[in-house]
C-alpha cells in the first residue's frame with residue numbers, strides 16, 4: 466500500500482493548493498484557521514467513540530460505490546483494505562488521532578490517504594459529513610439501546626432471584642414514607658421489576674423508529690450521483706433509506722428518545738437506590754450492603770457508607786440533564802444541519818455510559834445485599850397496619866366504607882391515647898365502636914390475613930406473588946433470548 470509522509474501539525478495535504486492546510490475545504494480559504502478556533506471546533510476527543518460505526522459505514526458506502534459503477538474494483542479493494550487496516554489500528558489503540566483534523570470522519574479519511582494515497586479521495590463520493598454523522602449516531606444508538614435493554618433485563622433477573630428468596634419476608638409498605646400496609650419483600654421488589662420492564666420496552670420501542678438510513682442524503686438535498694441508498698441501508702441493518710434528505714440530516718429525535726428512556730430508567734434506579742440508602746440506615750436496619758458495595762469514612766472509623774446507591778441516585782441527575790441539554794440544543798435550529806448538532810454526542814455517550822455502569826453496580830449491590838427479615842417483620846408487626854383491614858371487616862358486613870373508616874379511625878385514636886394494640890380490643894369494646902363488628906373481628910384482621918386476603922391480580926397473597934414472579938421470570942428469559950437473536954443478525958456479527 467502506498468504511504469504518504471506524516472506532517473507535523475496536520476497530516477492531510479491541501480491538495481487544492483489553498484491556504485488552509487489540513488482541511489478538505491482548503492481550496493476556498495486564503496488563511497489557515499486560528500489555533501483556538503481549531504481547538505474550539507474539534508470534536509475528536511469525544512466522537513472517536515463513533516470510530517467503529519464510521520468504519521462500518523465507510524465499508525458499506527465503498528461497496529455500494531463499486532456496485533453502482535462509481536468506483537473501479539481496484540479502487541474498492543484499495544479503500545476496503547485501507548479501512549480494514551484503520552479498524553485494526555483503532556482496535557489496537559494505536560490510531561494516531563489528530564485534533565487538527567477536527568472529527569472522527571476527517572481523521573479516518575486523512576489516515577486512509579496515508580495508507581492508500583490519492584484513491585482515498587474517492588471515499589467521500591456522494592457523501593457529506595452531515596448524512597455520515599447522522600447515520601453513525603443511529604448505529605451507535607442501536608447498540609447502546611440494545612445494551613441498555615439487556616442490562617435492564619439482567620437487573621430484573623437479579624431482583625427476581627432475591628425476590629424468590631424473600632417471598633415470605635414481610636415488611637411495611639409505605640405511603641408518604643409512613644407505614645401503611647404489610648407487603649412481602651418479593652412484592653416490593655417486583656414493583657421495580659415492573660418499572661425496569663417498561664424501561665426495557667421503551668428502548669426496544671425506540672429502536673423501531675431508527676429503521677431508516679440517512680446515508681445518501683448528502684449535505685441536505687441528496688446527490689446527483691446514482692447512489693444505491695437501498696443497498697447501504699440494508700448493509701447497515703436498516704429497513705430502508707430515509708424518506709426526506711432534509712429531515713435525515715437535521716433530526717435528532719432518535720437521540721432524544723434514547724436520552725428520555727435513559728433518564729426514566731435512571732430515575733427508577735435512583736428510587737431503588739434511595740431505598741437501599743434508607744434501609745441500610747440504623748433507623749431502618751432493613752438491609753446491610755456487602756462490604757464490596759460500600760465504602761468507609763476517612764474520619765469516622767465506625768462508618769459504612771452506601772456510596773454505590775448514593776452515586777446511582779446522584780448520577781440520575783446527569784441523565785436528566787443530558788435529555789434537557791439535547792432538547793434545548795435542537796429546539797431553535799432552522800433546517801437542516803447546523804454545527805450546534807455536534808453537541809449532540811456527549812450527552813448521548815454520557816447517558817449510555819452512566820446507565821450501563823449504574824445497571825451493573827446496582828445488580829451487584831442487590832445480588833449481595835444482606836436482608837434483615839426480622840427487622841422488617843418487627844416493623845410490619847405494627848398493629849396500626851391492620852386498620853384498613855378492620856374497616857374492610859365491617860364492609861364485609863354491609864357497612865358503608867365511609868362509616869367503617871370513621872369507626873376504625875376512632876378505634877385507632879383510642880388505642881393511641883390508651884397505648885393499646887388494635888388487635889387486643891375485646892369484642893365488647895370493638896362493638897362499642899361499631900355494632901356490626903363480628904365476634905371474630907380480631908382474628909379476621911391479622912398480618913397473615915392482610916397479605917393473603919389481597920389475592921386480586923397485582924396483590925400480596927402468596928400465590929398471587931408466586932405467579933407474578935413466574936411471569937416476570939419468563940418475560941426476562943424470553944427478552945434476553947430475543948436480544949441474543951437480534952445481536953446475531955446485526956451487521957458485522959460473528
Ligand code: ARG
Nearest residue numbers: 508568594595598804806807
Ligand atoms: N463533527 C461534525 C458533527 O459531529 C460532523 C459534521 C460536520 N458537518 C459540517 N458541515 N461541518 O456534527
